[in-house]
Amino acid sequence: MSERSERTGQHSSHALTTPRSGGVSKQIVRPYGDTTGDGMVQVSFTLPVSHDKRAEGAAVQLANKMGIDPAMVVHAKPMGDGFTFFVVYGRVNHLVDLGAVQVVERDFALLSAKEVNTVVKQRLRRKLSVVGACIGTDAHTVGIDAILNVKGIAGEKGLEYYRELKVTNLGAQVSVPELVEAARAEKADAVLVSQVVTQRDAHLHNTREMSAAFREAMPAGRRPLLIVGGPRFDETMTDELGVDRIFGRGTTPGEVASYLVHALITQRKAMA
Amino acid sequence: MTGKLDLDPALVARARELARRAGQPVVDLARSHTTVSVERAVLRLAGVTGADPDGIPWVNRLVDAVVADVGLGHGVAVPVFDALAREGVTDVTLLAQKAAAGSVRFTQPTGRAATAARSAARRAVGAGIRRIDRRRAERDRLVKRHGDPAQRPWIYLIVATGDIYEDIPQAQAAARAGADVIAVIRSTGQSLLDYVPEGATREGFAGTYATQENFRLMRAALDESSKELGRYVRLTNYASGLCMPEMATLAGLERLDMMLNDSMYGILFRDINPIRTFVDQRFSRQVHARAGIIINTGEDNYLTTADAVDEAHTVTVSQLLNEFFAHEAGLADWQLGLGHAFEINPEVPESFRLELAHALLARELFPDAPLKWMPPTKHMTGDVFRGNLLDGFFNLAGALTGQGILLVGMMTEAVVTPWLSDRDIALQNVRYVLGAAGGLHEDFVPAPGGFIRRRANQVLGEALDLLERIGEQTLLAAIAEGTFGIMKRPADRGKGLAGVAAHEADYCNPATEILEAAA
Numbered sequence A: 001m002s003e004r005s006e007r008t009g010q011h012s013s014h015a016l017t018t019p020r021s022g023g024v025s026k027q028i029v030r031p032y033g034d035t036t037g038d039g040m041v042q043v044s045f046t047l048p049v050s051h052d053k054r055a056e057g058a059a060v061q062l063a064n065k066m067g068i069d070p071a072m073v074v075h076a077k078p079m080g081d082g083f084t085f086f087v088v089y090g091r092v093n094h095l096v097d098l099g100a101v102q103v104v105e106r107d108f109a110l111l112s113a114k115e116v117n118t119v120v121k122q123r124l125r126r127k128l129s130v131v132g133a134c135i136g137t138d139a140h141t142v143g144i145d146a147i148l149n150v151k152g153i154a155g156e157k158g159l160e161y162y163r164e165l166k167v168t169n170l171g172a173q174v175s176v177p178e179l180v181e182a183a184r185a186e187k188a189d190a191v192l193v194s195q196v197v198t199q200r201d202a203h204l205h206n207t208r209e210m211s212a213a214f215r216e217a218m219p220a221g222r223r224p225l226l227i228v229g230g231p232r233f234d235e236t237m238t239d240e241l242g243v244d245r246i247f248g249r250g251t252t253p254g255e256v257a258s259y260l261v262h263a264l265i266t267q268r269k270a271m272a
Numbered sequence B: 001m002t003g004k005l006d007l008d009p010a011l012v013a014r015a016r017e018l019a020r021r022a023g024q025p026v027v028d029l030a031r032s033h034t035t036v037s038v039e040r041a042v043l044r045l046a047g048v049t050g051a052d053p054d055g056i057p058w059v060n061r062l063v064d065a066v067v068a069d070v071g072l073g074h075g076v077a078v079p080v081f082d083a084l085a086r087e088g089v090t091d092v093t094l095l096a097q098k099a100a101a102g103s104v105r106f107t108q109p110t111g112r113a114a115t116a117a118r119s120a121a122r123r124a125v126g127a128g129i130r131r132i133d134r135r136r137a138e139r140d141r142l143v144k145r146h147g148d149p150a151q152r153p154w155i156y157l158i159v160a161t162g163d164i165y166e167d168i169p170q171a172q173a174a175a176r177a178g179a180d181v182i183a184v185i186r187s188t189g190q191s192l193l194d195y196v197p198e199g200a201t202r203e204g205f206a207g208t209y210a211t212q213e214n215f216r217l218m219r220a221a222l223d224e225s226s227k228e229l230g231r232y233v234r235l236t237n238y239a240s241g242l243c244m245p246e247m248a249t250l251a252g253l254e255r256l257d258m259m260l261n262d263s264m265y266g267i268l269f270r271d272i273n274p275i276r277t278f279v280d281q282r283f284s285r286q287v288h289a290r291a292g293i294i295i296n297t298g299e300d301n302y303l304t305t306a307d308a309v310d311e312a313h314t315v316t317v318s319q320l321l322n323e324f325f326a327h328e329a330g331l332a333d334w335q336l337g338l339g340h341a342f343e344i345n346p347e348v349p350e351s352f353r354l355e356l357a358h359a360l361l362a363r364e365l366f367p368d369a370p371l372k373w374m375p376p377t378k379h380m381t382g383d384v385f386r387g388n389l390l391d392g393f394f395n396l397a398g399a400l401t402g403q404g405i406l407l408v409g410m411m412t413e414a415v416v417t418p419w420l421s422d423r424d425i426a427l428q429n430v431r432y433v434l435g436a437a438g439g440l441h442e443d444f445v446p447a448p449g450g451f452i453r454r455r456a457n458q459v460l461g462e463a464l465d466l467l468e469r470i471g472e473q474t475l476l477a478a479i480a481e482g483t484f485g486i487m488k489r490p491a492d493r494g495k496g497l498a499g500v501a502a503h504e505a506d507y508c509n510p511a512t513e514i515l516e517a518a519a
Helices: A003-013 A053-065 A113-124 A142-148 A176-185 A199-217 A253-271 B009-031 B036-045 B058-070 B077-087 B092-100 B111-146 B164-176 B212-229 B241-253 B265-270 B274-291 B299-305 B312-328 B351-365 B384-400 B420-437 B451-472 B475-480 B510-518
Strands: A016-019 A025-029 A040-047 A068-079 A083-092 A128-134 A165-169 A190-194 A225-229 A245-247 B033-035 B154-159 B181-184 B234-238 B258-260 B294-296 B339-341 B372-374 B405-407 B500-502
Touching: A040 A053, A040 A068, A040 B420, A053 A068, A053 A083, A068 B420, A083 B420, A113 A253, A128 A142, A128 A176, A128 A253, A142 A165, A142 A190, A142 A225, A142 A253, A176 A190, A176 A199, A190 A199, A190 A253, A199 A225, A225 A253, A245 A253, B009 B033, B009 B274, B009 B312, B009 B451, B009 B475, B033 B036, B033 B274, B036 B058, B036 B077, B036 B111, B036 B241, B036 B274, B036 B510, B058 B077, B058 B092, B077 B092, B077 B111, B111 B212, B111 B241, B111 B274, B111 B510, B154 B164, B154 B420, B164 B181, B164 B212, B164 B420, B181 B212, B181 B258, B212 B234, B212 B241, B234 B241, B241 B258, B241 B265, B241 B274, B265 B274, B265 B299, B274 B312, B274 B475, B274 B500, B274 B510, B299 B312, B299 B339, B312 B339, B312 B351, B312 B451, B339 B351, B351 B384, B351 B451, B372 B384, B384 B420, B451 B475
Parallel strands: A128 A165, A128 A190, A190 A225, A225 A245, B154 B181, B154 B405, B181 B234, B234 B258, B258 B294, B339 B372, B372 B405
Antiparallel strands: A016 A025, A040 A083, A068 A083, B033 B500
């Protein structure tokens, strides 16, 4: 980490804190350029106008409407016929209330591969079966492969590497009936589906179709854990999509394995 | 060999010999089988056009009708032209319509009827191949008139809106901004359609359907751009998936200039049956050879699933196999856009030197091939600033190692489909590097005994080991075991297997006969 970004991190932890009426602390921060509270941001965009004085004025107008004031157009470049690209720096007048931020926090312990194997072996006493696929017309296996292939991602090995997991990777363009059938044949404890293509919300349609098919094919107690992942999912949409968990951008195999252990073994035992 | 890496010529010759040995059984397999798509391509050459009201092409309806009556193993040309004579119909498309309505029965004729049908089929298919010849001559004329790009590598840019009428102005704008080659990405999933859609299309997912009419419209638009810009702007599409032979044929008929056409991509990444792929691939390459089309192979894809350092040698092996299959099908070295990619994790120490070693190895092994240099995708993280830097190094590696075709990398790879500004920034990056260091390959000779030479020789050595291992089993077994890109693909599985048949003793394919007679 560079000296500069460390400094930034330090400042942001000293964010302005004011008590809220209900006693919940309200933490207000503003964007950071080089001084606490300066509110500086940088944006770039294209307008469908030829490059001239008026175009730069239009860029300033847009930046102002985005809450950037004053806005400095530091770069304006004509692109093709009738388009101009802008880079704008400026001070944004919006505040961020950290107390009002809503995200899905990880609600399970992160385990090492060895710990995952130990829990599965001691408490499940058989291999945990995982079936993965890209469904619909999506041919991008990059995501599912990163999670499942031994190779893994970012130096972390994929689920195939876990001795106590039995992984079946069906690959690309698998139909939903094929997936349900494979889940049945492999006695899947969990089904992992990756969706990269998002044109016309294909990832959402496909996921709903998949969860509906599993609901129809298997009774609630016998249904495998349904997990979808992909860079454009909203992690809070599990109920709407009918799945147990959604993993977004940057998810690692270790997180998925830890979640499987949590949802299928630790949590289930605790509830029983 | 230019000798920048001090490669042992005996080892290089040995590698080619091993590739031939691994590939020959596959060629034998391809020569003794046919597929529904090969037969549909033959009918397209013979003049069958159009589709039924449901959008199913008449070639599909006709092949299906013939297969239902006499099977696939004789080839459809003779039964079709025999029926044409018996029915007294002159137009093959009309015959297809009648066959689809169930009013024509097909038989496999013998004796004089067979001889007559064979020669009629050969005349009709020959006319189709002559159309491809005329389009090739037309390209030669236009290249002569407008000229080739001033620099190497040629700058290759992707357009993919889903709507051909949206693609056209974008492609023309890209050409004006410096693109030498326009690739229209296909709609996702088209590779698994067992028919070629018809007509101009405005709806696609992450790409535009490849159709004969879309090919024609885009080629005409780029002909205008070529005239305007004073350089011939090339057009690329995909001869891959279940309709590979038909795509190649349509590309030849509509004067496309390059086609993505890998020998194993469909098997590994689309789970298409290996035999289907190899049979389709051989026919499509014969058509490409005849049409003067440059093929682009897909080795870059292996490195997106496997590690780019550990598996670098699988790229070399695949390039050698692709070269063997291409030569066998009649393609010349100038038509071999062998693929490779800049996909090493930038966190790996000396990653750029490793990239240079791999890129130069490909350059030295295939000195007369216009190598296709593919940008980073796997390690593009959404940090667009770092991505732009990485693309700059990719461009520099391309300039240093004399690559032939450079696919422009986008800093927004893995974030969005490229915006207008992304493309502009990416082209600016390419122009800067080629302007500042375009001739640097002349000066770039890695030090004897140095890191780059050692690494290149190591990869060649690993490629030889792998080829030896493949030689001990077979290529099909190696693919089944997951040797390339980790995917395991057995020969008796995968999509499209139902459309494969072994040749009967009287198998007849006039297109193959004409194409092989010329080779």
